[in-house]
Amino acid sequence: MSIRLGAIIAGLGIVGVLFFWSLLPGAINYAPPEKPAYYAFKEKPVAPEGGFSFEGPFGKWDYAQLQRGYQVYKEVCAACHSLKFVAFRNLSELGYSEAEVQAEAANWMVPGIDPVTGEATRVPGRPTDQFPSPYENDVQAAAANNNALPPDLSLMTKARKDGTNYVYSLISGYGEPDPEKLAAATEKGFEIPTGLYFNPYFANVNIAMAPPISIDGQVDYADGTEATIDQMSADVAAFLTWTAEPSLVKRKETGWPVLGFLLIATMLAFLSYKQIWAGLKPKKN
């Protein structure tokens, strides 16, 4: 009895402290969260028309698109962004032959050592090398970009909610703010700081990155696809989905046989369960 009496007293004590010191003052001064004075960003990114080939449980890579996306990364993004978790050898997964991968790797200058003087320098890449950063270090990267550090892109589509569509939306979504919304936000003290760009998909709508893809035909696609802004954005979003998770398609392909096996095994397990328990049912008499 005493333990229960003690518990009741302790319980009422905890709840009393919570009620009189936290809950009641909070309820009296109840104030719903104030909407900060900014132009609301679009939390839900849009998908390109037709979506992506690797989406859904049966998704497959569109290798032509990945190669185009790689071209966009190489010619546009790589000027500022690194891709440090990806190696040149991984490109063979995009459908490039071994010789092509070697040639491609040699196009990139990676950090190395001068074989004669031993000084740090840049040497042509080999397939085993990782993609190099365009900058020597983060300080240099920030200094070259108005103090904003261009993030590594290897994992970008996994590091954002609905990442693939986010990358697509962000790159193709630059534009002018809606004048009405802007006027309303400006009244509350919102302004687009100098040196930043308006992008409704970025969390605070002011992004340090200049529109990376600004004109149709900015990249001259090797496979002859028309390089619209929309196309290039979708292609690079697909490519970055691959860099974030090279095993994505393999994962789904492995999943089906595993699920199929388990479905059959579980069905058999269910039948043997019923079979074994059948004898325990009341006898009919």
Place this chain on the structure above:
Amino acid sequence: MSFAWAKTYEPQTGFTKWIDEKLPLPRLVYNAIGAGYPVPRNLNYMWNFGVLAGFCLVLQIVTGVILAMHYAANTEVAFATTEHIMRNVNSGWLMRYAHANGASFFFIVIYLHIFRGLYYSSYKAPREMIWLLGVVIFLLMMATAFMGYVLPWGQMSFWGAKVITGLFGAIPLVGESLQIWLVGGFAPDNAALNRFFSLHFLLPFVIAGVVILHIWALHIPGSSNPTGIEVKQESDTVPFHPYYTAKDGFGLGVFLIAFTFMVFFLPNMLGHPDNYIEANPLSTPALIVPEWYFLPFYAILRAFTDDLTIPFTSIVLVQAKLLGVIAMFGSILVWFILPWLDKSPVRSGHYRPMFKKFFWFGFIPCMIVLFICGGAPAEQPYVLLSQIATAYYFLHFLVILPIVSQIEVPKPLPYSITEAVLGDKDVPGGTDGGGDDPRAAVKGLPGKSPDDGSLQPAE
């Protein structure tokens, strides 16, 4: 221990006879999870989760040991080695996704296991020790899971570690020194990551040890059952093997289907995107949230928003942070005295009309609200909701259960498990393996008629 009618192990071959003399391990297994363990025949699917939890522990240890072969606990490379596992290790992505989602499924299973125990009062005499050991396992699991989440050294890893280790700083006088000592510095860094890895590797084996005690303690009184009345006769039980091995086999199949579906098709759904950004002590995420399975306790932690002061003065008796820490740990520690708070002689919630209402319309909604509030930003109305739910949580265990168990009039219980299953067919020879007429075979408790059956301990 076992019931008198439990089958005994009889080695058949020369080899098993030899083994049985030297080290009777097959006998141990036979008595623990084989035909030598009689189990109530009326267990429903809620009784599948003990075996599933054991499976999860093995799964986590196997995948974890493999991951540890490729991981390096150093802040410089931890994030990169995790990516190395995802990209370069053969099937490394499968191991890591299985381990990460395995933790989530472990908690799903353990929460259902605990809720089963709460609803059917599995914690009551004579099973208090099983329950107490279970709470110890749960606490160890929470510590293990928390430290495991820190290892990839992503943004949520780092900031989660910072928030949780910061809790120790709330302890008066020694808090700050204690925190620095535990973390190995002023903020989580290499020292913290290394010790977290070491402990994350150690604790699962400690859990395995306590699990053995948990199962040992279970085998003293035997398993509980949905009616909550004790086993009285042979016809109330079936041997664990093949009856429950078959049922658990089916349960395991269903579990694996759900688990592999998540691993292969939605592996990152239960994770947080921020943890794919490398830890950066200089950039705080907009919203620091723990893994989903800690959200209810995180909500209790944050429910205390104001210091405990002497009214109408500004003299602080207890800081809000310390109140939250006490409440968060208290919310689990209260389970340790639960067997002595709920004194209703009836175990199963089925036969307890008042308890049942408080369970389904009080406790379960309270946990759901806490879960939602734990993942929400610390602003209204979530703060108010989490405070109401926290208050209910403590009232439920500390006030409502003791009072309900005192004033409630339970529904009549079936005479025996066999009667509960078969109705009036509980007659000699009514089923295979049925015993004598139970009413004649069973002795009542001193001073009670044998018809008043429910609380009779197994002989």
